[in-house]
Amino acid sequence: MVNLDKGKGSDGLFRRRPLILVTNDDGITSPGIRELTRALVKLGDVVVIAPAGEQSAVAHSITLDDPIRAKSWSFGEDLDHVRALAIDGTPCDCIKLALHQLLHRLPDLVVSGINRGSNTAINVIYSGTISAATESSIYGIDSIAVSLDAKEPDADYRPAAKYAGMIAQKVLRSHLPRGVLLSVNVPMIPEDEIKGIVVTRQARSRWQEGFLERIDPANRAYYWYRGTLNILDEGADTDIHVLENGYVSITPLQHDRTAYGCLEVLSTWSWKESPI
Amino acid sequence: MVNLDKGKGSDGLFRRRPLILVTNDDGITSPGIRELTRALVKLGDVVVIAPAGEQSAVAHSITLDDPIRAKSWSFGEDLDHVRALAIDGTPCDCIKLALHQLLHRLPDLVVSGINRGSNTAINVIYSGTISAATESSIYGIDSIAVSLDAKEPDADYRPAAKYAGMIAQKVLRSHLPRGVLLSVNVPMIPEDEIKGIVVTRQARSRWQEGFLERIDPANRAYYWYRGTLNILDEGADTDIHVLENGYVSITPLQHDRTAYGCLEVLSTWSWKESPI
Numbered sequence: 001m002v003n004l005d006k007g008k009g010s011d012g013l014f015r016r017r018p019l020i021l022v023t024n025d026d027g028i029t030s031p032g033i034r035e036l037t038r039a040l041v042k043l044g045d046v047v048v049i050a051p052a053g054e055q056s057a058v059a060h061s062i063t064l065d066d067p068i069r070a071k072s073w074s075f076g077e078d079l080d081h082v083r084a085l086a087i088d089g090t091p092c093d094c095i096k097l098a099l100h101q102l103l104h105r106l107p108d109l110v111v112s113g114i115n116r117g118s119n120t121a122i123n124v125i126y127s128g129t130i131s132a133a134t135e136s137s138i139y140g141i142d143s144i145a146v147s148l149d150a151k152e153p154d155a156d157y158r159p160a161a162k163y164a165g166m167i168a169q170k171v172l173r174s175h176l177p178r179g180v181l182l183s184v185n186v187p188m189i190p191e192d193e194i195k196g197i198v199v200t201r202q203a204r205s206r207w208q209e210g211f212l213e214r215i216d217p218a219n220r221a222y223y224w225y226r227g228t229l230n231i232l233d234e235g236a237d238t239d240i241h242v243l244e245n246g247y248v249s250i251t252p253l254q255h256d257r258t259a260y261g262c263l264e265v266l267s268t269w270s271w272k273e274s275p276i
Numbered sequence: 277m278v279n280l281d282k283g284k285g286s287d288g289l290f291r292r293r294p295l296i297l298v299t300n301d302d303g304i305t306s307p308g309i310r311e312l313t314r315a316l317v318k319l320g321d322v323v324v325i326a327p328a329g330e331q332s333a334v335a336h337s338i339t340l341d342d343p344i345r346a347k348s349w350s351f352g353e354d355l356d357h358v359r360a361l362a363i364d365g366t367p368c369d370c371i372k373l374a375l376h377q378l379l380h381r382l383p384d385l386v387v388s389g390i391n392r393g394s395n396t397a398i399n400v401i402y403s404g405t406i407s408a409a410t411e412s413s414i415y416g417i418d419s420i421a422v423s424l425d426a427k428e429p430d431a432d433y434r435p436a437a438k439y440a441g442m443i444a445q446k447v448l449r450s451h452l453p454r455g456v457l458l459s460v461n462v463p464m465i466p467e468d469e470i471k472g473i474v475v476t477r478q479a480r481s482r483w484q485e486g487f488l489e490r491i492d493p494a495n496r497a498y499y500w501y502r503g504t505l506n507i508l509d510e511g512a513d514t515d516i517h518v519l520e521n522g523y524v525s526i527t528p529l530q531h532d533r534t535a536y537g538c539l540e541v542l543s544t545w546s547w548k549e550s551p552i
Contacts, residue, residue, distance in 0.1 A: 059336035060401050067490065067498040092402075093501075100485035101499060122414060124533055125336050126368075138398060138482050170545065179480075180535045182542075197547035201534040204455075206414050209376035214343065222343040223377060225369075252535040252542055257400055258477040259456045259528040266458075266528055269446065271473035 018044035018108040018172055021136070023094045025055045025115065025128030028073055028086045032114035035157035036146065037079055039165035040111060043172065047107070048073070048084035049098040051091060051128075060131040061090045068093055070102065091132035099139055109172055110136035113146030114160050116153075118185045120239040121205035121231065124253060130183055134255050137181040142171045144181065149188045149243055159191035163248050167197075176252075183251045185243050193246060200249040203238035205231045294320035294384035294448055297374055297412070300391065301331045301367045301404030304349055304360065308390035311433035312422065313355055315441035316387060319448065323383070324349070324360035325374040327367060327404075336407040337366045344369055346378065367408035375415055385448055386412035389422030390436050392429075394461045396515040397481035397507065400529060406459055410531050413457040418447050420457065425464045425519055435467035439524050443473075452528075459527045461519050469522060476525040479514035481507045 020040050024033045028050040040046050052071065073084040085102065087094045091112065099106060112132040119127040133143040144167060148160040163186055176182065187194060207227040214222055231240060239249040296316050300309045304326040316322050328347065349360040361378065363370045367388065375382060388408040395403040409419040420443060424436040439462055452458065463470060483503040490498055507516055518525040 057338045057340050059334075059338075059407070061335050061337050062333045062402055062501065064333050064501055067500050068487075069496070069498045096483075096485050096501070096503075097487060097499060100503075101487040101489070122531070125410070125414075125531055126338055131335070134401070138401075170547075174545065177535070177538050177541065180538050199539055199543045199545075199547075201536065201539065202532055204532075207372075209372050211344075211373060211377040213377070220345070222345045223373060224343050225338065225340055225372070227372075227376075250542065250547070252538040253533045254535040254538075255398070255401055255533075256478055256480075257529045257531075257533065259453070259530040260477065262453050262456050262528040262530075263475055263477060265453065266526065267475045269450065269475075271446075271475075271526070 019105065020044045020046045021098055021107040021110045022046055022048045023050045023091055023112050023132045025051065025058065025091045025132065027051050027054045028084065030116065032116055032148065032157050034075060034079065035161040036111060036114045036164055037075065037082055039161035040168060041082060042165060043169055044108065046082055047103065048082060049087060049094045049102060051094060052086035052088050055090050055128045057126050058090045058128045059126050060092055060134065062092045062096065063089045068097060070097065091128040092135045095132050095135040099136065106139065106141055108142065109168060110141050110143040111146060111164060111168055114157050114164060115147035116150055116155065117147065118149040118243060119145065119147040119183060120185050120243060120249070121203040121229065122207065124183065124202055130253065133181045134253065137179060138255055140178065142176050144168060144171060144184060146184045148186050155188060159194065160186035167250065179254055179256060180252050183253050185239055185249045187243050187246055189246055194248060195246045197248045197250060198242045200237055200239040200242050200251050202251060203231055203235065203240040204233040205229055295381065296320045296322045297383040297386045298322055298324045299326045299367055299370045299386070299388050299408045301327065301334065301408065302392050303327050303330045304362045306392065308392055308424065308433050310351060310355065311437035312387060312390045312440055313351065313358055315437040316444060317358060318441060319445055320384065322358055323379065324358060325363060325370045325378060327370060328362035328364050331366050331404045333402050334366045334404045335402050336368055336410065338368045338372065339365045344373060346373065367404040368411045371408050371411040375412065382415065382417055384418065385444060386417055386419040387422060387440060387444055390433050390440060391423035392426055392431065393423060394425040394519060395421065395423040395459060396461055396519060396525070397479040397505065398483065400459065400478055406529065409457045410529065413455060414531055416454065418452050420444060420447060420460060422460045424462050431464060435470065436462035443526065455530055455532060456528050459529050461515055461525045463519050463522055465522055470524060471522045473524045473526060474518045476513055476515040476518050476527050478527060479507055479511065479516040480509035481505055
């Protein structure tokens with residue numbers, strides 16, 4: 001049985017120091033989660049419960065029809081003492097399993113990331129990194145998703161980890177409004193060139209897909225996804241604008257998707273006629 | 277090559293009748309999508325592009341690293357003339373592939389469903405049915421997700437299909453506000469007992485998970501997901517309340533998740549101190 005709150009005489013420790021749960025969608029072996037963990041151990045007791053393999057673009061998927069396994073994991077080096085589990089599931093599975101099975105108490109903070117690649121604009125909806133933090137926010141836990149605007153595999157996650165630590169510290173002190181999480185995006189520039197932090201909204205955007213069609217030996221078509229992000233928004237207050245101009249963007253997100261602004265107008269539609 | 281707008285001399289047909297794209301997350305073989313299609317062929321030219329197999333709880337997942345296949349499908353019987361494709365991907369994949377590869381023009385309406393089981397409250401976030409309609413709404417297409425509050429496999433989808441047809445007709449005429457889709461939930465009661473339609477918001481709720489732990493022959497733990505939905509909301513204007521009281525609920529949803537109400541207060545936090 002895996003139970004992270006037991007053993008090592010750590011009972012009582014959590015009463016003094018905040019308990020921080022770390023996860024991601026790139027998988028527990030990714031450099032982003034390692035640097036994030038390194039930054040957060042300064043702030044509290046860190047437990048890492050993250051997917052065993054890459055789970056990008058899985059959004060808010062959960063595993064219902066298969067069992068989920070959890071295996072012990074060690075980061076080694078200076079993080080050898082951090083308790084960690086690799087889960088063969090989605091980021092949301094990790095949060096659900098952590099909160100309801102593996103941890104003895106709810107964490108004070110969940111931080112998801114550091115994602116390889118930004119999660120701005122419409123990408124919020126596809127991101128497993130953000131979905132993990134969304135899931136914990138549903139349970140009233142302060143939650144942060146952190147993404148680095150990097151493409152290359154050997155990107156330096158240390159500046160992003162520093163900002164993640166600073167923002168985590170602030171959230172631990174001040175707490176977020178109910179039902180709200182933060183999505184943090186860090187530009188891929190040297191630390192001393194980062195100009196500061198700006199609170200932003202999601203830029204309006206959509207992917208312009210252009211599937212590649214291929215034909216298999218039996219002459220049947222199949223398709224490879226590829227796309228380009230079209231920004232439909234010229235606002236200076238958007239996540240994308242701010243990130244491109246060298247700032248860290250913080251976008252507050254909510255999990256309630258009700259379009260409150262439309263409730264009134266839709267109620268005025270006549271819904272009384274008979275079904276066809 | 278699969279191209280649904282070609283052949284059968286249908287060119288020009290779409291200029292006169294609306295083009296309606298139908299998808300779901302239960303798979304193209306499910307009874308819900310068949311009844312939905314049957315209701316919608318009265319309103320326009322229907323094309324069905326839906327997952328080959330069940331894709332429940334996949335949320336907004338997309339397939340990036342594998343190719344996607346599309347196979348011709350026939351509903352047979354009275355729906356033999358409806359052009360249909362089974363996709364080995366997620367509901368979102370279906371929408372993306374349809375809009376950007378398979379259809380010659382954007383549809384006038386997308387209807388996703390009829391889902392087996394309601395999609396109310398926090399379940400909006402996990403639902404593949406709603407994600408499909410969300411995806412098309414991003415492209416400015418009027419979009420509706422329809423779910424029946426049914427558990428049994430032999431549920432009667434006809435009343436829900438009638439309401440879906442009526443609501444679709446209204447949306448084709450009046451159009452939805454930009455960036456907004458409708459999530460329709462129909463109660464599992466005889467048609468003449470349905471009291472009407474109410475515009476609602478998502479009820480505040482969360483799943484109370486209770487994973488089942490099992491031990492494999494090698495003495496390793498694994499976990500089965502199970503949970504109970506806890507409603508944290510006593511409002512009479514919620515999707516769940518209305519559905520339980522015998523009404524069809526219509527919840528307008530948005531894909532922008534920015535918590536606009538928090539932008540101001542978060543901007544007042546001091547973000548200027550150095551990272552730790």
